[in-house]
Amino acid sequence: MCIVALAWRAHPRWQLVLIGNRDEYHARPAAAMARWDDRPGLIAGRDLQSGGTWLGTDTAGRAAVITNLRGYGDPRPDRASRGALVTDLLAGTGAYADLHSPTLDDFNPFNLLLAEHDRLLFLTNRPAPQCSRLAPGLYGLSNGPLDQPWPKTLALKEAMLQWLVAGAADPEDLFDALRSETLPATGIAPATPSDAPLEPPLSPIFIRNPVYGTRCSSILAIAPDGTGLALERRFNAQGEVTGDSRIPFVWPAA
Template identity: 30%
Template sequence: MCTLIIGLDVVEPGSVALAANRDEDPARPSAGPALLLDAPPVVGGRDLRSGGTWLALRARRAAVAILNRRPRADDAPPAGAPRSRGLLALAVAAAPPVADAAADAALRALGAHPHAPCTVVWASPDGGWALAHEPPAAPVLRPLAPGWHVVTHADLDDRAEPRTAMLLDDLAGWAPRTPDALEAGLWARLRLHGDGAARPPVCIHDGPMPTVSASVVWLARGGARYLHVQGRPCEGAPADHSHLLADEPPAPDGGAHGGSR
């Protein structure tokens, strides 16, 4: 996945929204939203090459997204064959749906297997975090503050990345009052085609990694929505997959490394 928008508490306290475009080699096979794990219940699209996912929903409790990071010139290659980053997303989604447990699962998986550079985002109505993995450096965990956040190929809210800076400026001050208004505004942003270097495209048509699917998710203490377009978001209508999100009893309270409330 290459563009992720996160909105924490923007519609109401105790809610989180995610909007994501997946940019990928069109020849890499994948399947749309389905039940990925039965117990615990995890839903998302599946990478049919490696078996992982780019966006995993833990019932109605939390979402996990994985974004490939742009390699740096001085990055060392992983020690050994790297494990699919999509399997990392599944491992985090299978952990208990509280922030500390999810972060521990991510750190354990990164310690147990080599992974190429990536950012892992965990978000729930109670808070969230973003974890930057750039080996051989130690992973860096940052809590999500209430408000809007954007991640692409670089750090969370990195204004040196043009697409991130453009979207952060566009989202500043936007406070949709209803989930319907939220979804409409997020789809509009996922469909942006840009008009030059200062406003790069969010929906990508050219190059080896065009946009191949898009999703909008809203999780709140009183409900959940999961919408998905298999293909570019500017060309298809979202399908509602909310029925896949099962109820799950609340987990015991857990910390969030500063990211839960």
């Protein structure tokens, strides 16, 4: 996942609204967002190469999204899959289910946002393992530090802000913002290149590229009473829609 905007306790209808695009090589196999048979309660897409996920929720009351973090050299292939971290945190079981585990250094550099009933946490393992509680508000995340003002991050946060200010209630409207191919004119360019050689140094929110580009757009919206909606829209190498998922769910009462 390469671009995320998240509104935490900033909307009268939704306690959490999380939107993001996953940019990846089109050749890397993935399964659509769905309920997992082998992890009851987990709702997410699935990376079929490493087995984990990049964004999802669990009906026990957790939602999470992860991005790669640039600026610390090339990723090491012997490291654990970052998708396993998301999967274990959501399910609450597995080697990486403990938020404060020193095993966070097992992974290549990452940023992770984890929402629960009463808190939003930011985790990273560079320059050192960190777990911080975030205040209510609007956040943006790409492949740099949290809220670093890259042009595409500012553009997606602005689109989310406009949706919030307008008092809109249907999170599906945010798919339009995730489909933007306009190259933003403001912001600070990334200081280091992407791990993916084909990703342009400055890219729009939606990347259309026959080899490496936006694979899916995802939306999670969760109300204070625990009722939630998970949405995903998938794309082929030409940027054409290939499928949609719409999964209602309920978190238990806090």
